[in-house]
Amino acid sequence: MTWLLLPSSGVGGIQPKSYPCFKVQFWSNLPLPYQTFDGDNLMGEHANTLASQVSAEIEARIRAGGLAVGARLPSLRQGAQQFGVAKNTMVEAYDRLVARGVLSVRPGSGFYVRQQFPAPAIPERPHLQQAVDAATLLSEQLERRFRTRIGEGRPPSAWIEGVVATRHLRQALAGHGGKSGQHYDDPAGYLPLRETLAGMLAERAIKVDPTNIVMTFGGNHAFDLIIRQLVRPGDPVLVESPGYYPLFAKLKLIGARMIPVTRTLRGPEPAMLDAAAKASGARVFFTQSLAQNPTGGSLDLPTAHQILRVAEENGLTIVEDDIFGDLLPATAPRLAALDGSQRVLLVGSFAKTLSATLRVGYVAGPPQLLGALQAMKMLTVVNSCGHTERVVNATLADGAYRRHLGRLRRRIMDSAGILSAWARELGMAVHVDPAGGYYAWLRLPDGVSDSDLARRAAERDIFLAPGSIFYPDGSPGQSRHLRMNVAYAGDARVPRFLAEQCFG
Structure with missing residues (x-):
């Protein structure tokens, strides 16, 4: 049985009537302009809008009970005539409903209303809600609703626009041999960029081999990999207070137990770090040594030495956020430089200095830790984006970034x-x-x-x-x-x- 879809007032001023070969379903309040459009001229946004309107109206009537499960819809030609649109618009409308699971296709037969199943209940996850609450500020930074934005974490777009030039995009594509790059890249990341980064880190007295650098989708992805690898639900984790709130959200999400360590303008308080490590048994400490978020304070050399001594005595792995490393003096105290790549994982990113949209970051550190992180990266995202890593490398290579x-x-x-x-x-x-x-x-x-x-x-x-x-x-x-x-x-x-x- 075929369903003929007509608005209650008819199409084009013609009143609907019964046809012996159809069961007529009258549609009311159809928000469509019932006029015939030339299919050849229905291009771009206009055609897309009509397809959206048609599919939305059909779905609304199905969900209201106007069409039963298993009912067959009009053919593409019939539907196009009844809605006063071109056939290609009707194809798009039906395709949308198939993609949404509203309709099913039976080859050689047509389109049918599918059985609708309620969405599965979402299990209660208190850690998720805590993480969302902690990330409210990040949400505003992404949505950018306010006119005055002095609470923003990133620079104005005008400060970083134009650094990545068209020539860098062309060079990145040429790095794929002029092809689209339909292959998997090295899971550790684009090797020439890792070699460039190793050179930049050497300027800061951080000696690391390119094989001990893993590229990530920005700094937050690096933190995510590290947390997945080093932290289990219920584990105590040492964090700076005040400190980086998206990190807190990630730790809450996994169910870790955060142990605060007072952050001063000269760095974390060494005595408090020592006491907290001994009392809690924590084995991981997250810190931002330079230009810390939120205080802007930077680690001094005496404090840095004390922090490393505490870490060694308590068997701590230190995760050092060096997000502003490219902006700050190469001689500024960094735990990764003083440690000699023994127990410090250094996290870097270009989000704050080059482009937030490129999403390129990295982790550098001792090989016994980097191998596990690379494996975790392969298990979760396979690899990072070779295209964007090539763009960043091209920008670094020609001096534009400096x-x-x-x-x-x-x-x-x-x-x-x-x-x-x-x-x-x-x-x-x-x-x-x-x-x-x-x-x-x-x-x-x-x-x-x-x-x-x-x-x-x-x-x-x-x-x-x-x-x-x-x-x-x-x-x-x-x-x-x-x-x-x-x-x-x-x-x-x-x-x-x-x-x-x-x-x-």
Whole structure:
């Protein structure tokens, strides 16, 4: 039996009537322009819109019970006539419904309504909800809804646009022999890029062989691999407090037990690290030595030596985040350089300095740890993207990246000066390093809640990053600080808002 689909008012002004060979199904409130279009002229977005409308209306009627399971739909030609669209539009509409599982195809017979099954119940996962709560700030950074964005973690697009040029894309494609690259790359990543990175790390006194570098889809992917390899549910893990909140979300997701270690502007507190390691039995410590997120503080040499001594005494593996490594002096203290690649995994990325969309990062460290990480990478994503790694390597190879870093350092220095100036005028204490990364740690006056202030700012279309989110438990009111991105310090709305809200 064939179903004839007609709107209740007819098509093109013609009233529907019964036909002996069809069972007529009248459709009401069909939101379609019932006029015939020339199929040859239905191109691009217009055709796509019509196909979406047709498929949406058919699906709505099916889900409302207008068509029973197993009912046969009109042929493509009949459907096109009845909806007043071209046949190719009807093909697209039916294909969409097949892809969504609403219809099934019987070769030589036609399209039929499929049995609909309810979505499987999602098991309760309290760790997932905790991770989502901890990543709220990251969600806003991705959606970019606010006009003023001094709480942003990344630089403005204008600061990094144009570094990757068309010639770099052409060179990357040429690296595949001019082909599309329909093959699997080395699971460790593009070897010439790993060789380039080994040279760059050597400038920072970090001696690592290219075979002991594994490329990743950015720094967060590197953390994910490390956590999967080194951490099990319920394991104690040492983290900086305040520290990197997306890391906290990943650890909550796996069900790890975070042990906070106070972070000062000179680095993690060595005595607290030692006590926490001994009391908890933790074997992994995550830290960001330089231009730390959120405080902007950097490790000094005496503290670095003490941290390594504590790590050796307690058998700790250190995961060192060096996300701003390319911006900072090669002589700045790094645990990976002082350790000699014994117990430190170094995580790097180009997201903050070159391009967030390319998603290229890496892990470097001792071979006994890198081999397991490479295996974990193969099991989870097979390999990283050879195309993007070739683009990054081309950008590094011709000097464009080094010139860009020089411009970026000057911009950071100028913007840090602007932020320091208006903070001083407001009488607010702030830590900002003009030769560091993007972050400044602004102290709020007594009695001002960072979380409440961030909510009031959101009402004014201002995005602030409250300090509380950077603590492992994320408790509101735990901090009287804001993390500020110096790149957005020139927006006059920020100091005006702070003056009004903090000082009346």
